Amino acid sequence: AQTVTQSQPEMSVQEAETVTLSCTYDTSENNYYLFWYKQPPSRQMILVIRQEAYKQQNATENRFSVNFQKAAKSFSLKISDSQLGDTAMYFCAFMKLPNTGNQFYFGTGTSLTVIP
Amino acid sequence: SAVISQKPSRDICQRGTSLTIQCQVDSQVTMMFWYRQQPGQSLTLIATANQGSEATYESGFVIDKFPISRPNLTFSTLTVSNMSPEDSSIYLCSVSLSYEQYFGPGTRLTVT
Numbered sequence: 001a002q003t004v005t006q007s008q009p010e011m012s013v014q015e016a017e018t019v020t021l022s023c024t025y026d027t028s029e030n031n032y033y034l035f036w037y038k039q040p041p042s043r044q045m046i047l048v049i050r051q052e053a054y055k056q057q058n059a060t061e062n063r064f065s066v067n068f069q070k071a072a073k074s075f076s077l078k079i080s081d082s083q084l085g086d087t088a089m090y091f092c093a094f095m096k097l098p099n100t101g102n103q104f105y106f107g108t109g110t111s112l113t114v115i116p
Numbered sequence: 117s118a119v120i121s122q123k124p125s126r127d128i129c130q131r132g133t134s135l136t137i138q139c140q141v142d143s144q145v146t147m148m149f150w151y152r153q154q155p156g157q158s159l160t161l162i163a164t165a166n167q168g169s170e171a172t173y174e175s176g177f178v179i180d181k182f183p184i185s186r187p188n189l190t191f192s193t194l195t196v197s198n199m200s201p202e203d204s205s206i207y208l209c210s211v212s213l214s215y216e217q218y219f220g221p222g223t224r225l226t227v228t
Contacts, residue, residue, distance in 0.1 A: 035217070043206060044222070050215075091159070097215075106159050107158065108158045109157075109158050
């Protein structure tokens with residue numbers, strides 16, 4: 001079975017600063033995807049960034065980037081130039097391929113607060 | 117990408133009653149997923165709904181409590197039956213498309 005661990009239940013960062021959210025996972029699979037999702041207080045779950053396990057290059061989306069360490073099974077999210085709108089719950093997720101149903105696993109989430 | 121809508125967005129229900137939540141997707145998808153998110157918690161998969169077959173339920177969830185319909189490739193319903201206060205949660209519909217998982221806005225259910 002796959003497990004996803006987020007060891008930081010809550011974090012805060014000053015506006016315009018950089019913050020890193022941690023995620024580790026455990027799997028014996030070799031073919032999978034990793035995701036970071038954001039859930040603002042309005043609760044719509046939004047995909048922030050995706051990483052394919054077969055790619056060595058770390059994914060980047062504007063101010064969001066990941067540090068993917070496959071051997072260490074680590075997948076951290078770095079948010080640069082934090083903005084007030086980044087305040088949300090962040091979930092790390094693992095998807096085994098092929099996704100035939102219950103192959104999507106979430107971490108317990110990190111509540112991030114951006115302080116003005 | 118996929119755009120998912122859910123109805124109702126929120127409801128307050130009496131103990132012992134049932135509520136049916138609707139999920140509509142703007143694309144045809146093979147699998148639709150129903151999740152529960154209890155306050156301050158992560159998401160827990162309730163069941164996977166495939167069009168034309170019975171839904172597959174995860175451990176701890178049963179069809180009598182959470183019957184699901186999947187009449188076509190863009191629509192599904194989840195019913196929360198014989199509700200108790202422990203069923204107070206957010207219920208989210210989700211689909212998998214092009215190696216991404218998309219989520220609806222959720223239905224916030226409060227049982228009194």
